[in-house]
Amino acid sequence: MTTPPAALRRDWLRASLGATAWAAGRATFARVLGGALGLGSLPTAQAQGMLSGKLLSLSEMLDPIVAGAPVVRAGVHIETLILADNGLSVPFRVWVDSPMTAQDHVTHIWLLSQRNPVMVMAKIHVGPQMGRAELSTRLRLAGGQQLVALARLSSGQFRYELADLIVTEAGCVDGS
Amino acid sequence: MTHLDPSSTGLARRDFLKVSATAAAGMSLGFFWPTHGNAAETPKLNAWIEIQTDDTVIIRYARTEMGQGSRTSAPMLVADELEADWKKVRIEYATAHENLRTKRAYGDMATVGSRTIRNSQEYLRKAGATAREMLIAAAAAQWGVPASECTAALGKVSHAASKRSLSYGKLAAAAAKLEAPKEVKLKDPKDWKIIGKSLPRVDIPDIVTGKIRYGIDAQVPGMMYAAVAASPVFNGKVKSLDASKVENRRGIVKVLNMGEFVAVVANNWWRAKEALREVAIDWETGDNGQLTSAVIMNSFKAGMGQAELAVARNDGNTVQALGTAAKVLEAEYFTPYLAHATMEPMVCTAWLQGDKLDVWTSTQNPENTLAVAAATAGVAQDKVTVHPMQLGGGLGRKSPQDFTRQGVMIAKAMAGTPVKMVWSREEDMQHDLYRPASLVRFKGGMDNDGKVQALHIRVSAPSILATLLRLPLPKGVDGQAVASFNDHPYDIPNSLVDYAQRNTNVPVGFWRTVGHSQNPYMRECFIDEMALAAGKDPLAFRLANLGQKSPRDVAILQAVAKAADWGGPLPKGVFRGIAETEGYGSYTACVCEVSVSDKGDVKIHRVVIGIDPGYAVNPDNIEAQLQGSVVHGLSAIFWGEMTIKDGRIEQSNFHDYRMMRLNEMPVVKAVIAPTGGFWGGVGEPAQAPLAPALCNAIAAASGKRIRSLPLKNHGMSLKA
Numbered sequence: 042m043t044t045p046p047a048a049l050r051r052d053w054l055r056a057s058l059g060a061t062a063w064a065a066g067r068a069t070f071a072r073v074l075g076g077a078l079g080l081g082s083l084p085t086a087q088a089q090g091m092l093s094g095k096l097l098s099l100s101e102m103l104d105p106i107v108a109g110a111p112v113v114r115a116g117v118h119i120e121t122l123i124l125a126d127n128g129l130s131v132p133f134r135v136w137v138d139s140p141m142t143a144q145d146h147v148t149h150i151w152l153l154s155q156r157n158p159v160m161v162m163a164k165i166h167v168g169p170q171m172g173r174a175e176l177s178t179r180l181r182l183a184g185g186q187q188l189v190a191l192a193r194l195s196s197g198q199f200r201y202e203l204a205d206l207i208v209t210e211a212g213c214v215d216g217s
Numbered sequence: 218m219t220h221l222d223p224s225s226t227g228l229a230r231r232d233f234l235k236v237s238a239t240a241a242a243g244m245s246l247g248f249f250w251p252t253h254g255n256a257a258e259t260p261k262l263n264a265w266i267e268i269q270t271d272d273t274v275i276i277r278y279a280r281t282e283m284g285q286g287s288r289t290s291a292p293m294l295v296a297d298e299l300e301a302d303w304k305k306v307r308i309e310y311a312t313a314h315e316n317l318r319t320k321r322a323y324g325d326m327a328t329v330g331s332r333t334i335r336n337s338q339e340y341l342r343k344a345g346a347t348a349r350e351m352l353i354a355a356a357a358a359q360w361g362v363p364a365s366e367c368t369a370a371l372g373k374v375s376h377a378a379s380k381r382s383l384s385y386g387k388l389a390a391a392a393a394k395l396e397a398p399k400e401v402k403l404k405d406p407k408d409w410k411i412i413g414k415s416l417p418r419v420d421i422p423d424i425v426t427g428k429i430r431y432g433i434d435a436q437v438p439g440m441m442y443a444a445v446a447a448s449p450v451f452n453g454k455v456k457s458l459d460a461s462k463v464e465n466r467r468g469i470v471k472v473l474n475m476g477e478f479v480a481v482v483a484n485n486w487w488r489a490k491e492a493l494r495e496v497a498i499d500w501e502t503g504d505n506g507q508l509t510s511a512v513i514m515n516s517f518k519a520g521m522g523q524a525e526l527a528v529a530r531n532d533g534n535t536v537q538a539l540g541t542a543a544k545v546l547e548a549e550y551f552t553p554y555l556a557h558a559t560m561e562p563m564v565c566t567a568w569l570q571g572d573k574l575d576v577w578t579s580t581q582n583p584e585n586t587l588a589v590a591a592a593t594a595g596v597a598q599d600k601v602t603v604h605p606m607q608l609g610g611g612l613g614r615k616s617p618q619d620f621t622r623q624g625v626m627i628a629k630a631m632a633g634t635p636v637k638m639v640w641s642r643e644e645d646m647q648h649d650l651y652r653p654a655s656l657v658r659f660k661g662g663m664d665n666d667g668k669v670q671a672l673h674i675r676v677s678a679p680s681i682l683a684t685l686l687r688l689p690l691p692k693g694v695d696g697q698a699v700a701s702f703n704d705h706p707y708d709i710p711n712s713l714v715d716y717a718q719r720n721t722n723v724p725v726g727f728w729r730t731v732g733h734s735q736n737p738y739m740r741e742c743f744i745d746e747m748a749l750a751a752g753k754d755p756l757a758f759r760l761a762n763l764g765q766k767s768p769r770d771v772a773i774l775q776a777v778a779k780a781a782d783w784g785g786p787l788p789k790g791v792f793r794g795i796a797e798t799e800g801y802g803s804y805t806a807c808v809c810e811v812s813v814s815d816k817g818d819v820k821i822h823r824v825v826i827g828i829d830p831g832y833a834v835n836p837d838n839i840e841a842q843l844q845g846s847v848v849h850g851l852s853a854i855f856w857g858e859m860t861i862k863d864g865r866i867e868q869s870n871f872h873d874y875r876m877m878r879l880n881e882m883p884v885v886k887a888v889i890a891p892t893g894g895f896w897g898g899v900g901e902p903a904q905a906p907l908a909p910a911l912c913n914a915i916a917a918a919s920g921k922r923i924r925s926l927p928l929k930n931h932g933m934s935l936k937a
Contacts, residue, residue: 123317124598126588126618129687158689183689207321209585211617211686212727213330 095156099203102153102160102189107199117190117202128182128208135190136175137200147174149193156186184208260393262348264311264322265295265341268389272372274301279311279323280333281581282420283608283615284845285900286838287333289418293834294338297411298345298404301385302372308419310605313583317598327582329616329727331801331898334834338896346401348392355392356383406832406893415837420607432579432606435566437635441470443627444489445638447478447648450502450864451722455479457499463492472496473630480627486639505722506864513721513861514551517656520677520717527693527718529676529703533711538671542662546750548743550659551925552735553858555652555728556866558874561609562645565624568635569594574601575635578624579608581616589618593625612849613727617650617685646874647866650726651859653679655698655735659743662711667751669762671711674702674740679720681727693718700732701740701905706767706799723861729849730901733800738926741796741909746922755795755913756783769892770797773804773829776890781808781825791822794913798905803897804829806888807906813919818936819928821851821911827888828903831895839899840887846903847885852877854908855928855935880937 103112116138125131139147152163167174174192182188185207192200259275261267267275276295282288292308295301311323325336349369356374357364360381367376375382406412423429448454458479460472468488473480479498483489539545566577567590574594580586583603591598608615624638640648655678662671680695682688694716696703702714728734748758756778763771774797778784783793790812797806810822826843833839856875860867868874912923915933923931 122588122598123320124584124588126585126592127686158691207584209582209588210327210329211582211585212613212681213332213616213731 096186097155097160099187099189102155103191103199103201106151106153106161106191110197110199112191112199112201114201114203116200117192119188119190119202119204121188121204121206123205123207125182125206125208127211128184130179131182131206131208132177133180133188133204134175134177135202136173137192139174139192139194141169141172141174143169144195146195147192148195150174150176151189151191151193152178152180153189153191154180154182154186155188157181157183182206182208184210260389262351262389262393263344263397264319265344266299266348268385268392270386270389272302272305272384272386274299274306274372274385276301276306276308277311277323278308279316279326279337280328281326281583281605281608281611283328283579283581283611285328285333285611286418286835286841287328287900288420289416290835290838291333291337291341292419293411293414293416294334294341295345297409298342299349300369300371300410301345303411303416305372312605313587313603314599314601316584317587326584327616328611329581329613331803331900331902335802335896335898342403343401346403347397350398350401351392351395352385352388354395355388359383359388359391412832412834413836416835418838429607431561431609432566432577433561433564433609433639435564435577435604435606435637437566437568437575437577437637440566440635440637441482441484441631442486442489443480443482443624443636443638444486444493445478445480445623445627445640445644446493446496446498447644448500448502449647449866450500450506451508451724452505453500453502455498456501459497462495462497466492471631473627475623475626475630478623480623480630480638482627482631482636486637490641502864508722508864509862510860513654513719513723514656516719516721517654517677517717520719521656521658521675523677523717526675526715527690528713528715529692529694529696529699530712530714532709532713533671535671535673535711535713538711539660539662539673542670543665544663544750545660546663546743546747547658547660548746548922548924550657550739550742552655552738553860553926554654554723554725555734555853555857556646556649556859556868556874557610557612557614557728558646558649558871558876559608559610559612559614562640562642563615563620564637564639565621566635566637567594567621567624567628569596569625569628569632572596572600574625574628575604576601576621576625577604577606578621579606579611579615580618580621581608581611581613582618585616585618586621589621590625593622594629612729613731614649617726619648619650642871643869646859646869649859649866650685650724651866652728652731652734653681653698653725657702657736657739659739661743661747663747663751667748667753667758667761669707669709669747671713672705672707672709673713673715674699675715675717676702676736677717677719679723679725680718681725681731683718684720685724685726690718697727697732699736701736701798701800704799705740706770707744707762708764708766709762722864723866730800730904733798733902733905734853735926737796737798737800737905738908738912741798741906742912742916742923745794745796745909745913745916749916754784759795759797767799769804769829770799772892773797773806773827773890776829777806777808777825777827777888780827780886780888781810781823783808788822790918792914792918794910794915794917796906796909796913798902798909800905801898801900801902802895803831803899803902805902805906807903807910809907809910809914811911811914811918813915813921813933814936817931817933819855819911819915819933820936821883823884823886824907824910825886825888826903826907826910827890828897828899829890829892830897830899830902831891832893833889833891836889839889842899843887843889843903844885846901847907848877848882850904850907851881851883851911851935854911854926855933857927858930877935878937881935
């Protein structure tokens with residue numbers, strides 16, 4: 042059975058409450074979770090029968106990369122579609138607020154997928170010589186999902202932003 | 218002639234919401250609250266419900282209607298919790314552009330997978346219950362009494378102690394200004410007043426009076442018409458075309474070479490269609506013109522011997538258990554490609570005006586239509602309006618938007634002029650996204666008591682998910698190709714299901730009931746073969762092998778067997794067959810009673826077909842779906858097959874892709890046996906048990922085991 046995207050996202054965010062080792066400030070954390078706070082139980086996020094793989098929680102996506110370093114939802118911007126007509130080639134632009142100086146710059150940008158078989162869609166090395174921490178690309182997505190753009194700063198801190206993207210279905214993709 | 222106003226959105230462009238952090242978090246499905254204070258407009262209690270001062274309750278419906286009846290049954294869920302007076306309910310479509318604008322207040326709009334009720338029931342009921350509580354709170358505040366002393370029923374809030382009551386129309390404005398309750402308690406099923414009632418479908422009067430507007434009926438002032446031709450050999454491209462014979466003909470506006478297809482635009486459709494026949498088109502087809510049904514069958518057979526297979530299920534040790542079983546049976550089954558052949562062919566009317574695009578089409582997924590239209594026209598998504606239209610049949614064909622893409626490509630080439638593109642029946646038959654053909658091999662091992670110890674099912678078939686949607690397949694398995702095999706309900710300790718993905722140049726798609734339209738036929742016929750080999754009654758054999766593992770399968774099997782008087786006397790020459798299946802969250806079973814003449818005339822004396830959908834929202838509509846499943850199913854079982862020669866489909870119209878006729882319709886007894894506690898789909902699952910029950914009855918009557926469809930290829934015909 043295919044669960045409506047909103048419910049998927051709700052479960053995902055619920056599961057995110059279980060994230061450990063986050064150094065995010067309380068206010069940031071609340072922003073991430075929005076209205077999901079106070080929902081009570083903390084079930085593990087499931088793929089809800091989707092054939093295209095397991096839905097990862099936010100912590101499952103971020104933890105392996107940030108490895109306990111501070112992570113804040115700020116300063117990263119995403120521009121993409123709300124509805125994609127298919128998942129094969131979805132335009133996606135991300136930029137990070139940064140002076141991009143030798144002292145203060147972005148070192149890496151990761152593009153992370155909640156649903157694709159391979160979570161890390163891209164890891165881009167950037168540096169002060171680039172002037173801007175910005176990229177445009179097209180993504181192949183295995184269905185509607187939350188996407189994460191994660192940036193590592195030269196200070197060792199991490200920043201990220203989420204995008205909610207629906208790949209409109211051209212048919213019944215549940216196996217039931 | 219009705220002119221549709223392209224600016225009509227179905228919703229006033231105001232209000233909705235405080236798009237807060239919850240919106241980004243997707244928590245707001247259907248609960249975007251209206252902004253307060255515009256008294257001139259009809260109060261909206263939430264995205265789904267609007268109440269007018271004359272007590273009319275407008276309930277939004279966010280899916281599409283193609284005859285499945287959920288435009289009636291989904292709003293019933295809202296109305297029940299709202300305690301609305303159904304007689305005062307009016308149902309209006311939510312639109313894709315409004316859904317986009319409100320960051321998907323209406324959630325999923327795809328009308329696929331028999332999932333309108335089962336996937337939206339919770340948020341629809343909550344929308345109704347929330348609005349009810351707000352109306353009660355408004356009345357309580359007006360009367361200065363506790364809300365707990367007030368009750369709502371039939372569109373009114375009452376306070377028994379003071380014998381006061383107010384209609385919803387009088388309360389709505391105040392209620393809409395209140396904060397919505399965060400949590401609401403949904404009714405106990407025993408308290409439902411509308412859910413569970415057989416209510417007439419709301420669209421029937423408009424259908425029978427000709428008032429309803431299907432996608433094909435769209436009319437826009439100044440509209441032109443387009444007929445199209447794609448390469449008869451799949452995936453061919455236009456190499457060259459010569460339109461000199463028709464270009465100066467009366468009414469012909471333009472001949473367009475779109476690369477993938479050719480379109481003739483004219484001032485009426487017949488002129489466009491007739492002219493298209495005389496446009497000389499040379500197609501570039503590469504090697505694809507070599508494909509035949511025999512080549513595809515050879516590929517499927519090679520899949521059977523393929524070294525590496527995707528494993529969809531692996532319980533116990535099937536190979537070993539088959540080696541030690543007392544009795545082993547083996548059989549190979551085949552099901553053909555099928556076309557949807559919807560009554561209304563593919564159609565799309567599109568009008569590109571600058572950066573603004575309007576689309577009228579019969580679509581099973583308006584959001585997909587919007588996204589495809591925007592991408593094709595190169596306009597922003599918020600500049601696209603998809604106008605809701607009734608579908609003249611969908612059956613899964615109108616979910617992929619290849620036809621919308623064509624229609625918008627034409628509109629782009631004719632920018633500024635609205636163009637209605639309509640496929641001819643021939644174009645529709647030859648450019649479908651076909652139900653995949655499938656070759657399946659069964660090997661079953663039993664002990665001496667007829668208990669199945671091992672079952673090996675090998676599937677060799679194309680993948681819809683990998684080719685149409687290009688989705689990654691976890692472990693190489695397409696869930697639709699192995700549906701009802703990988704999740705078979707039988708208590709068999711050793712079960713192996715493996716899959717050879719054999720894609721061809723024939724495009725495949727979702728045909729009503731999808732994998733369940735073919736796999737249950739093969740599974741339940743093979744189960745019957747094993748019952749026969751074990752010398753057991755087919756019902757008793759199934760019950761024994763289902764065991765305690767699948768109580769819902771057992772329950773529906775028993776309910777249908779009882780309704781059919783399984784085991785009871787039958788007239789001379791009449792025989793029964795039985796099957797049970799599960800899919801789309803529901804449980805189904807069927808008994809067919811047939812006689813077969815020496816010439817192969819199959820007379821169906823009765824079909825008893827039943828479903829357990831958990832909760833039966835609108836029983837009369839469910840009965841209609843069961844009957845419709847028999848009509849649709851029998852056409853496919855007796856005559857349905859699309860064959861391939863020279864890289865193209867051989868069939869072209871209803872003379873060689875026959876539908877069942879009115880006088881051939883058998884008696885259908887519908888068994889609706891809801892056991893409660895879950896929500897299952899209804900539109901598709903009932904088709905699954907029909908073919909095996911019928912073929913098992915034919916085997917009982919004639920001794921002839923049918924291992925491939927359609928029946929016409931076995932010299933059989935349906936006797937009226």
